[in-house]
Amino acid sequence: MKEYIDSGILEVFVMGVATDEEVKELMYMKAKYPEVDDALRQLEADMEKLAANMAITPPPGTWDRIEDEINDLIRRENFVQPVKFRTDHGHNGYEKAAPADQFIPIESESNHMRLHKSWRWVFAAVFVLGKIFLGFAIYFYLENRQTQQQLQELKTEIRELKKK
16 A cells, blocks of 8 residues: 555646546545545645645735725726717718727627637646646655655654664
């Protein structure tokens, strides 16, 4: 069981990059062996602690500014009048009669946003880099934890040697 737990399958599963076969195998081992379940729970708890320790608190007043912006949008939405056009002389025979700060409500059949094809590669690259950095963060976290355990063992050994 120790070899299975140390094989890295738990880390792969927690990062979300395990294959279907690895997930099935892990679920089987988790159900059959409580050590695997305990190790998985410990790893998930460690990942939550890592995320909590790395979290950055927003500056004071951020929530108030967000709330004010939302309230302002709601107030503006209630007072928006549709833009009216009149058939006077203009570029296409139409001239805009409403002020420039008015919005024209538009309904669309699709809720999907269209992007230029070059942006798809940028988003894909950012996604891949994010996964790579996440992998490095987990790796270095686990290495740090292992080093701290080894350091604690060495301290214990030094104390025992001093007592003799």
